[in-house]
Structure formats: C-alpha cells, structure tokens
Amino acid sequence: MQEGLTIGRLAKAAGVHVETIRYYQRIGLIPEPQKPQGGHRRYPASVMERITFIRRAQQLGFSLEEVKKLLGFADGSSRREVRQIAESKLDLLGARVEQLNEMRRKLKRLVDLAKQSKGTGPCPIILALQEPE
DSSP states (O other), X not given: OOOSBOHHHHHHHHTSOHHHHHHHHHTTSSOOOXXXXXXXXXXXXXXXXXXXXXHXXXXXXXXXXXXXXXXXXXXXXXXXXXXXXXXXXXXXXXXXXXXXXXXXXXXXXXXXXXXXXXXXXXXXXXXXXXXXX
C-alpha cells in the first residue's frame, strides 16, 4: 500500500480545489512530489498541514507572498521577523477598517436621505453618486 494522498484526495481533505494545489506548487508554497513511473504522485501529511497553514494565514488577511515569508520562518529562525510581518498586517487591517467605517457612514447618510425624500424625482442616492467629490 502506498503512503500519502493523491492530489484529488488531498484537495478534498484540505477543502480546496486541485487547481489550488497546483497553483501553490507553481508559486513555491508547497513542494511537488516525484511522480513514480506509471503511478500517481503521493503527498505526505506535511503538505496537508502546510495547506492548513496557508488557508488560516489567508483568513487573517495575509497575502500569498506574505504567507511564503512566514513559511520561511516556520522553523522558528526569526520570531522577530514574524512579529513584524504580523504587526504590519495588523496596522494595514486597522487602516482598512477605518476606511470601511467611513464608507459605511457615508452610505448610511445617503440611505437616510433617500428615506426622507419624497417619492418624486431622481433618487438622492443616484444624484449623490453622480456628483464629483
């Protein structure tokens, strides 16, 4: 019995598409195992762990390039670098949250304006979107 998972079984177990695994291989996030003559490539359990790491990092907002950097420090070689990458992402997310909150406030004002307007003429939301800032 061969050990490891085929790409299809790995994809299913990891909850990703086969093409996602192939893409991760192309960009160097996961290694591509050797293909035995007349057989199928088999992926070790460590690849599943790596895919889990990649997906969890992406859920926290890390780009694949940032994930690649983090994977480079997975051996514990530079906790400081890892912390700096995470702090930078945290700052970026904070700025994005502020932008989203501002967008929400502006849109709420437009929705409130539309609710207060009489039912005649152009919609205040459309008019506001047509105006230059």
